[in-house]
Amino acid sequence: MTRNPAESVNDNYGLISSDLQENIRKIKQVTGNSTDVLVREIKLGVIEDRKACIAYVDGLINSNAVDDFIMESLMFGNHAISRKLQQGEDILQYLKDYVLTTVALQEDIKDFDALLNLMLSGNSILIIDGYISAFALSMNEWRERAITEPTSETVIRGPKEGFNETLRCNTALIRRKIKSPKLWLETFTIGKMTQTSVGIFYMDGIANEKIVEEVRTRLNRIDIDSILDSSYIEDLIQDEAITPFPTIYNTERPDVIAAELLEGKVAIIVDGTPFALVVPALFVSFLHAAEDYYHRVDISTFIRMLRLLGIMIGLLAPSLYVAVTTFHPEMIPRPLLFSLAAEREGLPFPAFIEALLMEITFEILREASIRMPRNIGQAMSIVGSIVLGTAAVQAGFVSPAIVIVVSITAIASFVIPSNDMAVSVRLLRFPLMFLGASFGIFGIILGLIALALHLVSLRSFGVPYLTPFAPFDSEGQKDGLIRAPIQSMIFRPRLIARQNLIRRRLRHRK
Amino acid sequence: MNRRRYLILLLVSFMILTGCWSRKELNDYLLVSGIAVDKSGDQYSVTVQVTDPSQISKKSGGGGNSPIVLYTQKGKSISDALRRMTTIIPRQLYVGHISVLIISERLAREGITSVLDYFTRQVQFRTDFDIVVAKGSHAESALKILTPLEMVSSTYIFDSLKTSQKLLAPIKIEKLDDLYSTLESEGKSAVLTGLEVTGDFEHGEKMDNLKESVRPAKINLLGLTVFKGDRLVGWLNEDESRAFNYITNNVSTSGFVTACPKGTGSITYGIVRSKTKLKGSVKDGIPHINIHIRSELSVDEMACDVDLTSPNTIVDLQRNASSYLKDLIRDTIDELQSKYKSDIFGFGAVIHRSDRKAWKQMSSDWDKHFAELQVSIQVDMKIREIGAVVNPLTKKEEKE
Numbered sequence: 001m002t003r004n005p006a007e008s009v010n011d012n013y014g015l016i017s018s019d020l021q022e023n024i025r026k027i028k029q030v031t032g033n034s035t036d037v038l039v040r041e042i043k044l045g046v047i048e049d050r051k052a053c054i055a056y057v058d059g060l061i062n063s064n065a066v067d068d069f070i071m072e073s074l075m076f077g078n079h080a081i082s083r084k085l086q087q088g089e090d091i092l093q094y095l096k097d098y099v100l101t102t103v104a105l106q107e108d109i110k111d112f113d114a115l116l117n118l119m120l121s122g123n124s125i126l127i128i129d130g131y132i133s134a135f136a137l138s139m140n141e142w143r144e145r146a147i148t149e150p151t152s153e154t155v156i157r158g159p160k161e162g163f164n165e166t167l168r169c170n171t172a173l174i175r176r177k178i179k180s181p182k183l184w185l186e187t188f189t190i191g192k193m194t195q196t197s198v199g200i201f202y203m204d205g206i207a208n209e210k211i212v213e214e215v216r217t218r219l220n221r222i223d224i225d226s227i228l229d230s231s232y233i234e235d236l237i238q239d240e241a242i243t244p245f246p247t248i249y250n251t252e253r254p255d256v257i258a259a260e261l262l263e264g265k266v267a268i269i270v271d272g273t274p275f276a277l278v279v280p281a282l283f284v285s286f287l288h289a290a291e292d293y294y295h296r297v298d299i300s301t302f303i304r305m306l307r308l309l310g311i312m313i314g315l316l317a318p319s320l321y322v323a324v325t326t327f328h329p330e331m332i333p334r335p336l337l338f339s340l341a342a343e344r345e346g347l348p349f350p351a352f353i354e355a356l357l358m359e360i361t362f363e364i365l366r367e368a369s370i371r372m373p374r375n376i377g378q379a380m381s382i383v384g385s386i387v388l389g390t391a392a393v394q395a396g397f398v399s400p401a402i403v404i405v406v407s408i409t410a411i412a413s414f415v416i417p418s419n420d421m422a423v424s425v426r427l428l429r430f431p432l433m434f435l436g437a438s439f440g441i442f443g444i445i446l447g448l449i450a451l452a453l454h455l456v457s458l459r460s461f462g463v464p465y466l467t468p469f470a471p472f473d474s475e476g477q478k479d480g481l482i483r484a485p486i487q488s489m490i491f492r493p494r495l496i497a498r499q500n501l502i503r504r505r506l507r508h509r510k
Numbered sequence: 511m512n513r514r515r516y517l518i519l520l521l522v523s524f525m526i527l528t529g530c531w532s533r534k535e536l537n538d539y540l541l542v543s544g545i546a547v548d549k550s551g552d553q554y555s556v557t558v559q560v561t562d563p564s565q566i567s568k569k570s571g572g573g574g575n576s577p578i579v580l581y582t583q584k585g586k587s588i589s590d591a592l593r594r595m596t597t598i599i600p601r602q603l604y605v606g607h608i609s610v611l612i613i614s615e616r617l618a619r620e621g622i623t624s625v626l627d628y629f630t631r632q633v634q635f636r637t638d639f640d641i642v643v644a645k646g647s648h649a650e651s652a653l654k655i656l657t658p659l660e661m662v663s664s665t666y667i668f669d670s671l672k673t674s675q676k677l678l679a680p681i682k683i684e685k686l687d688d689l690y691s692t693l694e695s696e697g698k699s700a701v702l703t704g705l706e707v708t709g710d711f712e713h714g715e716k717m718d719n720l721k722e723s724v725r726p727a728k729i730n731l732l733g734l735t736v737f738k739g740d741r742l743v744g745w746l747n748e749d750e751s752r753a754f755n756y757i758t759n760n761v762s763t764s765g766f767v768t769a770c771p772k773g774t775g776s777i778t779y780g781i782v783r784s785k786t787k788l789k790g791s792v793k794d795g796i797p798h799i800n801i802h803i804r805s806e807l808s809v810d811e812m813a814c815d816v817d818l819t820s821p822n823t824i825v826d827l828q829r830n831a832s833s834y835l836k837d838l839i840r841d842t843i844d845e846l847q848s849k850y851k852s853d854i855f856g857f858g859a860v861i862h863r864s865d866r867k868a869w870k871q872m873s874s875d876w877d878k879h880f881a882e883l884q885v886s887i888q889v890d891m892k893i894r895e896i897g898a899v900v901n902p903l904t905k906k907e908e909k910e
Contacts, residue, residue, distance in 0.1 A: 151858055326533045330606035330636055334665075342563035344537040351535060437533070450817065 013112035017504035018128035027055055030116060044074060044128065045082035050091070051129040055289040060122035062141035069202070070124060070137060092131060100126075102424045105139035117195060140198075144169065150252035150274070151250040152419060158294040167197050167271035174201060174267070174486045177258035182206070188219050196227040197271040201257070205262045206492065211461050215266050215279060230270040230277050233422055235277075239459050244427050247460040249281035256290050264497025266461075280496060281463035284468070284480050286421035287311070292483050300483040306483060307415050314413035314425050318355045319436030319444050321405045325351050326508075327440030343399040352437035354398045359429065366410075388450050463495050512742060516641050539604035542662030543578070546612040546649035547588060547625055556591035557582040557650035560663050567735075576717055579660045580654055588628040606634045609668035611641045614649035618702070618735065618742035619889060623693075625646060626740075630690050635896060637687040640671050643735050645706040652707050655714040655727050672733060679764035679781075680751040693740060697858020701754065704732040704745060738852040738877075746842070753842035756803055756835065757855050759786035768834040770814035771826050778811035779831055782894055790860035792868035792903055797879055798863050801839065802888045807831060808895035818900050824893050832889040843885050853880045 013030060017023050024039055031037045039167060043049040054070060074081070077099045084094050096107055106123070109115050110133045121126050136465035147169070163170045171185060182205055188198045199217060202212050208404025210438065218237040224341045229232060234248045235241075252274045257267045260278045268277040278285075287307055292300040305454030324331050325340060334338065351359070365384045372380060389407075392398045409429070416422040437444035458465035468476025475491045491501045543560040565577035581599055585591025592603065612628065613622060627637055644652055657666040660740040667671050671683050684692075693701045707714070707729055713726025724824060733751035738745045746754065755761050765780040784805040791798045807828075809818070816823045858876050862869040872879045 109530060173877070325536050329536060329539070329604060330634065334607050334609065337536075338561065338563045338566055341541055342566065344535065345564050350533075374530045440532070 013116065015110050016112055016115065016127065016132050016134055018132050020053060020127060024055075025129050025312065026051055026112065027116075027119075030443035042071070042074065044078065044091070045085045046078050047082045047086065050085060052355075053127050054124055054264050055119055055127070056139075057120060057122065058122040060120075060140055060142050061124055061486075062139050065102075065139040065141070067122055067434070069139070070100065073099050073101050091128065092133065092135075095128075096135070100135065100137065102139065106136040106138075107133070109134045109136055121195065123199075137237050147173070153251060153253055153256075153290065153417065155170075155289070155291040155294065158291055159253070159255045161254060162256060162288070163269075163276060165272050165274060167199060167269060169359070170269050170274070170276065171199060171201070173254040174257055174261070174269075177254055178203075178261065183261065186216070190219065190222050190224070190233070190285075191227040192225045194226040194228065194272075198227070198233065199269045201261060201267040201269065201435055203261050203264065206262065206497050208264060208498045209325055211280060211463075211496070212266055214461055215268065219268075223343045227270060227272075229273045230268065230275045231267060233270055234277055239461065243454065243458060245283070245455070245458060245464065245465070246286065246424065247281055247458060249278040249285050249418070250275045250420070251290075252276075252280065253290055259290075259293070260285075262503075263492050264500075266401040280459075280463040281301060281465075282460065282467050282493075283455065283465050286418040287416065288479075289417035297485050304481055304483060307417070310412040310415035311425060314416070315429055316411055316432065316444065317405050317409045317412070318402075318429060319361060319432040319447075320441070321402070322355050322433060322442055323436035323440045326437065340399075340401055343401055346396065347399055348397065349400075352433065355433055356399060356430075358392075358402055359409075362406055362410050363426070382433070388497070403483060442494065463493045467493070521606070534602070538601055540599060541602045542603050542605045542608055543662050544610045544612065544653050544667070545605065545608050546614070546644070546653050547789075548614040548618060548649040549617040549620060552582045553559065553586065554588055554591050555584045555650075556588055556595070557653060558592075558605075559653040559664055560599070560603070566661060568713065576656065577655070578653075578663070580650060582650060583689075588625065589632075592751075607634055608635070608639045609664045611639055612644050612649045612652055612667075613702075614644050614703075615646060615704075615742065616839045617649070618643050618737075621740040622737075622742075623740040624772060626686070626690060626693070629686055633685070634873075638685055640668055641684050641686065641689055641702055642671070643702045645704045645705045645732055645745070652705055652729050655707060655729055656717060656720055657719050657729065658725070661720070667705065667729060670729075674731055675760075676762050677764065678752075679761045680748045681731055682734060682751075682755065682760060695859065695860050697853060697860075697869070697876060698856035699739070699852040699854045700737040701734045701746075701854045702737065703863070704735050706730050706732055730732045734854075736846070736850050736852050736854055738850065743850050743852060749838055750842045750845060753835075753838045756786060757785075757788075757839060757843075758782065759788075759803075761786075762830065764836070765810055766831075766838075770830055771830045775813035775817050777809065777814050777827070779893075780808040780810040782806040782808050788855075788857070788860045790857065790864040791863060792865045792872075795868075797856070797857070797868075797872065797883045798886065799857050799860060799883060800886050800888070802890075803835065803839075804890045805835075805893075806892050806894045809893060809897055811836060811866065812902050813841065814902070818896050826894055830889045830890045831893075835889050836887045839887055839889075840885070847883065850894060851877045851881050853877070 013026070017026070024041070025037060026419055027037065037055065038058050039053050039055045041051060041053045044052050052074075054066065056066065081091065081094070081099070084091055085229045092107065096105065101246070105119065109118065115125055115134055115136070122142070123136040123138050124174040126135040126137065144166045145164045147161050147164055151452055161173065163173060175183065182203050186200050186201055186205045188200070189195055190198050200212070200215055200219070215237070219233075222233070222236050224232070224236065230250060234250065238247050240247060250460070257278065258274055263282060265278050268279065270276070289303065292304065295303070317505055329337055344351075347354070365380075365388070369377060389403050393400045393403055412420050413425055416425060432444055432447045435447040439446065456464070456466055456470050464471055467473060468480050472493055478489050490503055492503050494501065511685055540560045541563060542558045546557040546559075547556040548557070560578055560579045560580065560581065562575065565575055583591045583595040586596050595603065598646055613625060613838065617625065624910065633903045652667065657663045660666040660669055671681060674681050675683050683856055684700070687778055690699055694860055707727060709728050710726035715724070722865070732745065733748050734746045734754060735742050736746060752764065752766070761781055761783055761784040764784075765778060767776050768776045769776055770794075784803065787802045788801070789800040791800075816827070818824070819830045820874075843855070846854065853876065858869070858873070861872070
């Protein structure tokens with residue numbers, strides 16, 4: 001009979017036996033004699049000895065700490081332990097109180113499942129013969145990636161540290177930003193197989209309790225065998241699955257998480273990935289970069305406008321080109337029309353096919369440049385730019401105009417700070433191109449109306465996606481399309497932080 | 511869920527099944543840059559000037575072929591002629607971007623309503639092309655001429671109208687919608703700019719016309735034509751055309767030459783800015799129009815024996831310029847009142863605005879009332895700039 005692997009975790013291994021040898025045999029059997037599971041047997045006491053064992057997974061443990069704080073403590077305390085044993089006292093209490101010199105200690109573990117779980121997540125287990133409860137001593141230490149600058153969200157000015165793959169390290173990075181007791185952390189364990197730790201951070205008294213409760217409920221509802229990245233969580237808890245738009249924000253930057261927490265949002269941090277999630281996510285959040293707040297107001301506002309223009313170009317340029325040249329040539333100024341017409345003379349494909357070909361070519365190039373080994377990037381860019389751009393035009397396959405349109409579109413779509421939103425925009429370009437090619441500008445407008453209707457119908461954890469534009473919030477405009485001076489942002493977002501709105505007291509109030 | 515699926519299916523089928531009925535690639539069109547309309551007997555003769563974009567575009571630099579091709583076809587109406595044209599052209603004509611419509615003098619004298627009806631009824635035309643009248647010659651001859659710099663003569667005409675209106679002001683650019691509303695309105699007659707092709711026609715059609723510095727064939731802009739109703743009734747000369755523009759507040763920058771206040775020689779003024787206000791009133795059944803022109807002048811060129819440093823001289827010159835313009839305007843109005851009896855200035859509309867009751871009585875036979883209309887003219891000229899030198903060279907030499 002084959003067993004479903006997911007079920008085996010649910011197997012009840014029962015309780016810890018009072019027979020030490022039985023326990024050791026069980027550990028070895030359950031882990032399939034895995035070579036990285038080490039069990040060290042020792043004897044306690046000198047006169048009346050008592051067998052004990054320390055079990056741990058090699059590589060997850062600081063073995064020096066095991067030597068110093070378990071082995072050494074136990075062996076140096078041997079005479080005292082002997083005495084206690086002779087007196088027939090409860091040795092576990094004594095060990096905890098006087099011998100084991102570690103802070104992170106869990107006692108009274110009776111369940112074998114819990115014991116295995118603790119061992120596999122980096123604890124040393126101490127079991128003593130004759131007792132049915134064990135100690136778990138946290139001495140986990142493993143190789144982790146250093147804290148480096150996040151590669152997906154770079155800034156010129158501002159903090160340069162980014163999360164790494166360790167939950168504890170990431171929580172520490174956030175704690176370093178907000179040194180307030182109001183910053184609360186709750187931890188969940190999700191994934192039957194992976195037993196991944198997932199933490200939710202929120203500011204007590206600022207975050208909307210309903211949203212926090214909703215996050216808890218949704219996390220508890222997850223029933224899956226593995227969580228390997230925060231995107232799994234994102235997929236499992238998002239409001240709406242059938243949408244091109246991301247309704248959960250993600251970032252690698254502790255400073256962004258801190259800022260979002262202080263606006264009353266909830267951060268979800270997943271062990272094993274540098275990408276932390278933020279809910280609720282608003283459409284505008286994906287258009288804002290961390291650096292907006294580190295630059296001067298006028299510059300940030302200008303850059304945000306530029307980004308909006310970039311999105312418009314990235315979304316609409318090819319479809320508008322196709323629509324205008326094939327349906328509305330009267331909209332093109334006379335000299336431009338003549339040069340466009342001259343370029344199109346003798347070309348084999350209609351404008352739409354041209355645009356589609358070049359867009360798909362670009363998407364292939366982009367995908368290839370991410371997947372290919374770094375050291376052949378040079379060759380790739382030469383092939384891409386020269387062969388596909390110049391040669392296609394010179395050979396008379398496509399018009400130069402479409403190459404320009406596709407290039408500007410490609411560049412424009414990269415100004416969107418969030419990769420998730422950039423992908424959405426790239427994806428939406430194709431249906432819009434199709435509409436533009438079949439119905440002209442009328443079709444594009446229809447597409448945009450449908451898009452707007454879809455956007456206003458979206459919600460992220462109960463908050464309308466287009467806040468602060470729809471529903472309109474005048475206070476929210478200060479951090480929407482523009483970035484107002486920080487001293488003028490007096491209130492937190494109204495729909496998110498319902499409890500504690502005032503960010504900064506006005507000076508005259510004192 | 512099922513309903514949603516059907517809805518999506520329906521939407522997708524819209525896209526696939528309907529097709530794109532008005533979709534047309536740019537290279538499926540012949541781009542028309544100008545249209546000339548003539549009439550012989552009851553047949554309209556329509557000429558289209560088709561441009562070959564590859565000969566004009568910067569990149570290919572022109573292959574030495576003529577950038578324009580003319581096709582002429584006759585028909586019972588303009589649209590009939592254009593449809594019949596498909597028998598002699600390879601592709602569909604794209605007329606949305608024409609820059610001029612040339613109407614022959616013959617047709618204009620018969621009436622232009624039928625022509626305008628076609629061009630305003632068709633949605634594919636932009637309304638920003640210029641309408642001109644070809645004097646004497648056939649309408650299409652202006653389209654045939656190859657012109658340097660702007661190789662397409664339609665563009666040449668379009669641009670030279672714009673420049674000429676701005677710098678000289680003897681012409682008026684009439685766009686389709688302006689002309690249409692003028693013809694439709696009460697108390698205003700239409701004017702159109704005239705043009706004429708001079709020189710060697712036969713030569714002008716060849717590429718050789720571009721290779722010589724003195725061109726054998728030229729397109730000249732003439733003054734304005736006077737319409738009465740939808741019919742052309744006469745031509746204004748250059749001075750009269752300019753006076754027309756002063757009266758109708760259509761002068762941006764221009765200039766004029768007057769005789770010196772004393773002695774021989776002349777002085778040339780440039781207009782820096784000019785504004786005209788018309789006021790109307792009716793007294794004892796006779797309409798009165800008060801024309802008030804305020805202009806600022808610059809001295810562009812001077813060969814007079816005057817001292818520009820003295821304020822008195824400036825006042826003299828201003829008075830002199832004012833009376834010159836006043837005479838010009840009075841003569842022009844007299845001419846129109848006596849000769850054509852056509853209110854091209856829109857005085858009727860001014861009367862309409864100021865005295866509606868009187869206008870109601872007069873509107874039916876406004877042409878008659880226009881002929882006896884009285885005009886008072888007030889011209890304020892201010893010399894603002896006298897240029898980089900104060901007094902002319904000649905004066906200095908004489909003193910020494």
